[in-house]
Amino acid sequence: MEFMLKQHTVICKELIDKLSKYNIISYDEYLCLINNRDLCSEYLFKKARNVRNKIYGNKIYIRGLIEFTNYCKNDCLYCGIRRSNKNVDRYRLSKQEILDCCNLGYGLGFRTFVMQGGEDLYYTDEILCDIVKEIKEKYPDCAITLSVGERSYESYKKLKEAGADRYLLRHETANKNHYEKLHPKEMSFNNRMRCLNNLKDLGYQVGAGFMVGSPYQTEEDLANELIFLNQFKPHMIGIGPFISHKDTPFKNEKSGTLELTLFMIGLVRLTLPNSLLPATTALGTIDSIGREKGINSGANVIMPNLSPFDVRKKYMLYDNKICTGEESAYCVECIKKRIKTTGCEIVTDRGDYKEF
Ligand code: 5AD
Ligand code: FES
Numbered sequence: 001m002e003f004m005l006k007q008h009t010v011i012c013k014e015l016i017d018k019l020s021k022y023n024i025i026s027y028d029e030y031l032c033l034i035n036n037r038d039l040c041s042e043y044l045f046k047k048a049r050n051v052r053n054k055i056y057g058n059k060i061y062i063r064g065l066i067e068f069t070n071y072c073k074n075d076c077l078y079c080g081i082r083r084s085n086k087n088v089d090r091y092r093l094s095k096q097e098i099l100d101c102c103n104l105g106y107g108l109g110f111r112t113f114v115m116q117g118g119e120d121l122y123y124t125d126e127i128l129c130d131i132v133k134e135i136k137e138k139y140p141d142c143a144i145t146l147s148v149g150e151r152s153y154e155s156y157k158k159l160k161e162a163g164a165d166r167y168l169l170r171h172e173t174a175n176k177n178h179y180e181k182l183h184p185k186e187m188s189f190n191n192r193m194r195c196l197n198n199l200k201d202l203g204y205q206v207g208a209g210f211m212v213g214s215p216y217q218t219e220e221d222l223a224n225e226l227i228f229l230n231q232f233k234p235h236m237i238g239i240g241p242f243i244s245h246k247d248t249p250f251k252n253e254k255s256g257t258l259e260l261t262l263f264m265i266g267l268v269r270l271t272l273p274n275s276l277l278p279a280t281t282a283l284g285t286i287d288s289i290g291r292e293k294g295i296n297s298g299a300n301v302i303m304p305n306l307s308p309f310d311v312r313k314k315y316m317l318y319d320n321k322i323c324t325g326e327e328s329a330y331c332v333e334c335i336k337k338r339i340k341t342t343g344c345e346i347v348t349d350r351g352d353y354k355e356f
Contacts, residue, residue, distance in 0.1 A: 005039070012040035019270045020047050024230050030267065031223040037263045045262070048269035048298030055274055056300050058344040061351030062335070063112040063145065063278075064105035064306040067315040068093040072118025074149070075184045076172075078214060080245035080316045081118050087247050089314050092122060093307075095131050101306045102135055106142070108332050109348035113139075114168070114303060116147035123148065125155050129162035136163035143350045145207075150191060153198045160202050167199045168207035170238055173214065173221060174228035181216045196232065205353050207276075209238030212264055213256020217242075222264060226271050235353040236301070237275055239264050240282030243318035258287045262297040269298030274354050276301050284322050291335075295342045301351065302339070304331045 015033055019025045025033075033040065069092045075082045093101075102113050113135060117123070132144055146159060147168035156167070171192055173179050179189040199206045210225055211217075229237060241256030261283055269277060278301040279294030287293065291302060305312060305323045312324040323331050339346050 008036055009039045012036050013043050016040060016044050016047055016270070019267070020051070023271055023273060027223050027227055030226045031219060033267065034219050034222050034260075034263065037259070041259065041263055041266070044266040044270070045297045048266040049296065051273045052269055052298050052300050055354055059300070059347045059349070059351075060295065060339050060344045061112070061276065061301045061349060062110055062332075062346055063114045063301060063303040063351075064101070064108075064110035065114045065116060065303045066093070066098060066101045066105075067116050067305070067307040067311065068098055069117035069120040069123065070311075070315050071120040071122065073121055074119050074187060076187070077182055077184070077249045078211070078242060078245070078318075080248060080318055082248060085247045088316075091311050091314055092120065093311070095134065097308060098131060099134065099138065101308065102139060102142075105306045106139055109346075110306070111141060111348060111350045112143040112145060112166075113306075114145040114147055116168070119149040125158045129158055132159060132162040132164050141350070143352065147207075150195045153202075156195075156198055156202055156204070160204060164204070166205040166207065166236070168209070168236065168238060169195055169199065170207070170209035170211075171196060171228075173210055173217065174225050175221050178214075178216055178221055182214060196234075205235040207236030207238055208232060208234040209236075209240075211240060211242040211256060211282075212261040213254070214242040215250055215253045222260075225264070226267055229268060230271055233272060235276060236278070237268050237272070238278055238280060239268065240280035241286050243282055243285060243320070245316065245318045255286060258283070258290060258293065261286075262293055265294055265297045265299055274356075276351065276353060278303055281305070281322060282318065285318070285320055289338070289341075292338050292342050295339065295344055300344075302335055302346075304335050 015029050070081045071090050072081050143165040145166035146164045176189040241261045243255045244253050277299040279291035279299040283290035283294045
């Protein structure tokens, strides 16, 4: 028995070496690693940190997250701000409030602002472009990332021309069948993929991503995620555990685990060595030092919340989300201290994708 385990460990390490060398292994090989992750996770994390350090050094890029609207026309089954949730106190930030967040963030050293919101029809192209333009005028040395869901090609084009540099749109799962179990029937996997391709064509730095441990997800699905990522090659990949929200149809579903999420971060780092990988808020929510562990598994981005304090509790995508209470006044200092414990350091930098 012990001999068998040793053999398995050796095989896993060889697979990790192979992945490190070629940045791709087969679906079956990914699956083998995922199934045997308890034998080789430390080895994977070490390799993942090494490649990250080779490309980006020990630098961690910070992005100021501005959650500017929690109105949403969608009804994703997992999400706390889905339109059917009548318990949400809905809000929109004014242009001035958004600019105030940027001003605060700039002073704190942020050179990327992420404007994230639900799919809120109030924000026509005209309104959104106007806000993007003004942020760019005031902070020309900053990058703007949008995260406002599915829109038309034309709309993405206008926003790009207005000055948006990057776009986050998680695909949530690369399996069409699985996608349909997580979303209402008016949402489609094909449209999500079309949007991601359009964003790429328009020259955005594109972020995709998925939840780990979402309802109905299998280990096979996770192996498939890596094959998908290798094909689509996003610049950024947001990976966080699924966490149930009490007012959603998935309220009784169990959350994704820390160890599996970290393992996926490590595998993604080796598959897409140059990617920008955030240690997500969801990771920090399931474990008190989850984000630090994310960094130690190969992540190199952190996205502290810059939203005004009075709205933070209203942007509850899942239960117990961190940085929404009293302590959140000090997020930036808190993050800095936390990053120090990993041996990495936060930098004041746009933190663009490095091609080579
Ligand atoms: N648990 C974890 N992540 C969630 N998201 C939405 N709801 C949840 C949840 N219950 C993630 C989705 C979305 C991102 C903004 O937040 O992946 O794309
Ligand atoms: Fe927000 Fe620690 S990062 S309170």
